[in-house]
Amino acid sequence: EIVLTQSPGTLSLSxxxxxxxSCRASQSVSSSYLAWYQQKPGQAPRLLIYxxxxxxxxxxxxxxxxxxxTDFTLTISRLEPEDFAVYYCQQYGSSPRVTFGPGTxxxxx
Amino acid sequence: xxxxxxxxxGLVQPGGSLRLSCAASGFTFSSYSMNWVRQxxxxxxxxxxxxxxSSSTIYYADSVKGRFTISRDNAKNSLYLQMNSxxxxxxxxxxxxxxxxxxxxxxxxxxxxxxxxxxxx
Numbered sequence: 001e002i003v004l005t006q007s008p009g010t011l012s013l014s015x016x017x018x019x020x021x022s023c024r025a026s027q028s029v030s031s032s033y034l035a036w037y038q039q040k041p042g043q044a045p046r047l048l049i050y051x052x053x054x055x056x057x058x059x060x061x062x063x064x065x066x067x068x069x070t071d072f073t074l075t076i077s078r079l080e081p082e083d084f085a086v087y088y089c090q091q092y093g094s095s096p097r098v099t100f101g102p103g104t105x106x107x108x109x
Numbered sequence: 110x111x112x113x114x115x116x117x118x119g120l121v122q123p124g125g126s127l128r129l130s131c132a133a134s135g136f137t138f139s140s141y142s143m144n145w146v147r148q149x150x151x152x153x154x155x156x157x158x159x160x161x162x163s164s165s166t167i168y169y170a171d172s173v174k175g176r177f178t179i180s181r182d183n184a185k186n187s188l189y190l191q192m193n194s195x196x197x198x199x200x201x202x203x204x205x206x207x208x209x210x211x212x213x214x215x216x217x218x219x220x221x222x223x224x225x226x227x228x229x230x
Contacts, residue, residue, distance in 0.1 A: 098215075
């Protein structure tokens with residue numbers, strides 16, 4: 001099973017700042033089969049990025065994904081008030097044994 | 110608008126059974142794979158089960174294999190999860206989530222609002 005580690009656990013930033021979230025895999029994720037999700041309190045997760053760098057439909061371009069192999073990054077170029085949430089990465093390169101990271105909480109500084 | 114609406118959650122005793130349903134609308138249900146993903150209170154996400162568009166391919170997480178059964182009815186645009194021999198650790202919000210048409214478990218988009226299953230005596 002591929003184990004995903006996300007860092008930092010919590011990121012405290014102000015609106016307008018840049019957020020850089022990391023997701024590291026215990027082994028290489030084939031074909032960059034990695035997705036990112038945003039989850040706000042009391043809501044279901046929302047897909048942001050798939051294939052490591054492709055934005056899902058309707059996702060603003062301030063969200064971008066990059067990386068390959070074992071190291072992946074989600075960048076939010078300028079934080080908007082609605083971006084404060086928990087972010088999860090998910091690998092599907094070892095499908096059907098897909099796994100999620102533990103999440104990074106982005107909160108207001 | 111693509112919509113997924115889960116139902117059937119509730120309180121059940123350990124060893125009991127429950128059947129979850131997910132009603133889909135706004136897209137051609139029979140063309141997409143579907144999944145169940147769960148989230149224990151205050152915890153992260155765990156994929157539970159996958160079913161291909163035609164029901165020909167089914168997968169389960171090791172944690173539920175032999176106890177849970179996924180199924181779908183394309184004529185009714187509905188997805189189901191039969192949960193038997195429930196344990197305390199099955200307590201979670203259960204989400205149904207659409208996958209792409211491909212016959213592998215991949216990303217999930219969109220998700221339903223979730224239904225809470227509580228296993229407790």
